[in-house]
Amino acid sequence: MWGSRRDRDRSSVICIACGESLPRDDAREYDKEGDRWSRRDKEFEYLCKECYRELSHQPRGDLEELLTDVEASAGGDTQEAYVAAYQTEVLKRYGGPEADTEDADGHRD
Ligand SMILES: [Zn+2]
Structure with missing residues (x-):
């Protein structure tokens, strides 16, 4: 349940592919535009290592x-x-x- 503050809440992220919660340090940032260096106002999404690995060799077409x-x-x-x-x-x-x-x-x- 969100809203209850625990020690690790701040650094915990959700993998957008499998929904698993994991420490931010272990997650991979995913930027829809493939441009992680243009940070502007956007929020990044996160993938766990497993999903990130799968993602990297799946064609995404256009x-x-x-x-x-x-x-x-x-x-x-x-x-x-x-x-x-x-x-x-x-x-x-x-x-x-x-x-x-x-x-x-x-x-x-
Ligand atoms: Zn995942």
Whole structure:
């Protein structure tokens, strides 16, 4: 349960792949853009060593490019805006489960 402060809470992170909690020192930072040196306002996600190792030899296709484009169009404001922009972009590129997904989102060209 979050909110109860224990000694190690501050340095404990969650692996985004398997959900395991581990000490930050043992975790690998994961940046969606593959650019760990541009820290700006972003929060990094973390992977445990096992998942990081698996990740490194899995092809990700054009995901990085997609995510970078999404951030550009979302303006990097909020996580909600980012996710919404991501979903829009994915639908645009790959189509959705429903053929006629259409939202009037103030989208301009
Ligand atoms: Zn993991």
